[in-house]
Amino acid sequence: MHIHDLIEDSAALANLCTRLAGSPFVCVDTEFMRENTFWPELCLIQIADHKEAAAVDPLAPGIDLGPLLALLTDNEEVLKVFHAGGQDLEIVYNLTGTTPHPLFDTQIAAMALGQGEQIGYGNLVDAWLGVTVDKGARFTDWSRRPLDQRQIDYAIADVTHLAEIFPKMLNRLKKTGRGQWLDQEMERLADPNNYANDPDHAWKRVRIPGRKPEVLGRLKSLARWREIEAQGKNLPRGRIMKDETLADLAGSPPKKQADLSRVRGLSGAWASNDIGGRLMAALADAGPLPPDEMPSRDDRKPGLGKEGALVADLLKLLLKIRAREIDVAPKLLARSDDLEALAAGRRDGLAILDGWRYDQFGHDALDLVEGRLGFAVMNGKLKMSRIEA
DSSP: OEEOOOBOSHHHHHHHHHHHTTSSEEEEEEEEEOTTOSSOEEEEEEEEOSSEEEEEOTTSTTOOOHHHHHHHHTOTTSEEEESSTHHHHHHHHHHHSSOOSSEEEHHHHHHTTTSOSSOOHHHHHHHHHOOOOOOTTTTOOTTSSSOOHHHHHHHHHHHHHHHHHHHHHHHHHHHHTOGGGGHHHHHHHHOGGGGOOOGGGGGGGSOOSOOOHHHHHHHHHHHHHHHHHHHHHTOOHHHHOOHHHHHHHHHSOOSSGGGGGGSTTSOGGGGTSHHHHHHHHHHHHOOOOOGGGSOOHHHHOTTOHHHHHHHHHHHHHHHHHHHHHHTOOHHHHOOHHHHHHHHTTOOTTOGGGSHHHIIIIIHHHHHHHTTSEEEEEETTEEEEEEOOO
16 A cells, blocks of 8 residues: 655645545545544544555645545545544534444444444454554644654554454455445444534533423533534533533522622622623523423433333343344444333334334334343253244
8 A cells, every 4th residue: 555745745746636536436534633622623533445444644835635525524425534534524424514424333343243332443454454553643733843753654554454453344244245234334423413513402501400491502502602602612512601500500599690799609700790791691592492392301211101111121132132133233233222212112113113123123122122032051051932812
């Protein structure tokens, strides 16, 4: 494989992208900094196919990333390969308003091949290539220039290893017939809605006890206010206000701005400054959360009840047994909310009752809740047994 020098000019990048556009796949990784900002600061982009690899400097003066972004988001003929690519996709979304497509995530694919639910990149490389990844540059400041050669080599190795692993992984998936198992998961990862920072939905990330509409309405308004402040100042949300303080204010709102001086976690200056005034305005605008936005009771377990919860536990046990039998990550087979919905009596719209999931797990799960399947211990091992009618 040909390894290029660091690409820092538009012409070299455009030429690279023209060549890569003819490849069946490209492997992509990014290096970024976000400790002190709301928006991740893109510092390096690594890309490779089976013939060549390069690192691109997005901080180089005047560089035009257009051809690279077009390759990632507009070219449907080239498969984009990532490992645990959620944050990489977020960066592309922030730059373009959309996500790379079609895509393949090796961490998700590893779930179908019995390598756990969240295998790390280093363990993936070791398992497939027998190579130990150099972690020495992992915590480097990628925004500082110039980058030294060790940093560049470390970064490019991420995609050169992926370019070697991906064909092996794809071949294994074809041999096992499990490639189609991943289609839905890959599409879910590629959904642009996952990466939109909508201030009106920010409240859903904040944990708060209780579910009074008035409290949740204030939480929604405050979280929206904080999101707008953080985005406008390009600061992490926690630098504006911690989640705990946000929840406290939603539960016990101050009557006037001067009371902010007594709120733990806030500067006394908020009692009279502009940001404190905007906070109070957000509280004043808050109304009760509408019924159609209220979260389901009992942590998304409507109607489950005590007996249903026990059935859900049995389904989770069945899931562990079946996942072990077919050597697949349990999370890929079924999610907890689907199991709880099945235990509560729901049958429509459940992923485990459709397609390959039904064949591999859902059929038995349905038999279990409807009394046609039970647990038995044979030779000291837990097995499933059919129950005669």
